[in-house]
Amino acid sequence: MEEKEVQGAPVHKRRVRYSGTHPKRFEEKYKEQNPEKYADTVEKVIKKGSTPAGMHISICVNEILDFLDIRPGMQGLDATLGYGGHTTEMLKKLEGQGHMYGLDVDPIEIVKTKARLKERGFDEDILTVKQMNFADIDKLVPETGLFDFVLADLGVSSMQIDNPERGFTYKADGPLDLRLNPEKGISAAERLKQMDMEEIAGMFVENSDEPYAEEIAREIAKRNRKRQYIETTTGLKEVIETTLSFIPEKERKEAVKKSCQRCFQALRIDVNQEFEVLESFLTKLPGILAPGGRAAILTFHSGEDRLVKYYFKEGKKDGLYSDVANDVIRPSAEECQRNPRARSTKMRWAIREGENSHRN
Ligand SMILES: C[S@@+](CC[C@H](N)C(=O)[O-])C[C@H]1O[C@@H](n2cnc3c(N)ncnc32)[C@H](O)[C@@H]1O
Secondary structure, three states: OOOOOOOOOOOOOOOOOOOOOOOOOHHHOOOOOOOOOOHHHHHHHHHOOOOOOOOOOOOOHHHHHHHHOOOOOOEEEEOOOOOOHHHHHHHHHHOOOOEEEEEEOOOOHHHHHHHHHHHOOOOOOOEEEEEOOHHHHHHOHHHHOOEEEEEEEOOOOHHHHHOHHHOOOOOOOOEOOOOOOOOOOOOHHHHHHHOOHHHHHHHHHHHHOOOOHHHHHHHHHHHHHOOOOOOEHHHHHHHHHHHHHHOOHHHHHHHHHHHHHHHHHHHHHHHOOHHHHHHHHHHHHHHHEEEEEEEEEEEOOHHHHHHHHHHHHHHHHOOOEEEEOOOOEOOOHHHHHHOHHHOOOEEEEEEEOOOOHHHO
């Protein structure tokens, strides 16, 4: 039934309809976005190996908890709060004694996560949530003191990827933004306008080893010259499709998909300066850990893992860490089946030199 406008009254905006059992668009998945209200729907989606819209499934939870060995009374830091899944599990280990700090650069999701955790009973007494880049962790210590355990689960959350407004995916139309903090810096669309062909190609190669970097960069630069700027996610996908049209048809779809994944990742790394902030974090990490303090880091591509491996190894050589992971820890096959987003995860750990007062 059509709703009539009553003079003077605000026009009632209808909620987007849930289109059957398999809604495709993010906005239509309102059942998944309300996990408390529609627990059945959420469980069904997880069982199918998907991540419900507006939610993030935490990776390697048991491996992280096993390693961090959290005891009541400890002070901990989750440098990448996200949905708050890991934080929730770590807080449970504190059994109400001690404190955790949760950081995230994302001003949009952090508000929702803070409210969600408060609803679960984790208020300011036990958890402090701060919008902050983990590159600045040293600034936290004068206020907080040192940490007995630290977790960093790098990259983006499913909520960020799934929201077309954030521009993280080529699978849905949206502005080509890709900033973790859209209030700072410039969007990926702006970055593409700024760079010349060589810079764009270099960015695709250095950040994601894109094999068609030159060809794609040439097409972007050509459009820039004609002022046909790439403003949207599907706009960039179309450029990649056009560039790769020389690939035989039966291989093209897969090639376009892979190049889209790599180019979006490269742009995300670029606009968020992900390598630079990770290096800053890794340099400062020993200085924020208490004696015997433990740190675990989850990475999602080889560039990140190389950095973590290097800084942990050097830290051990310099006597800052008493021990570091020799090999990466991977999520189990069962976890990868349950959550395909876990497939590329690698975990590394380090233990700060000295005795931890809570573990004696
Ligand atoms: C994979 S998610 C974390 C998910 C979380 N562990 C959970 O269980 O819900 C990564 C999060 O880190 C945040 N992030 C990425 N880089 C950051 C940085 N330099 N400083 C602070 N937060 C960052 C992202 O905004 C995102 O929310």
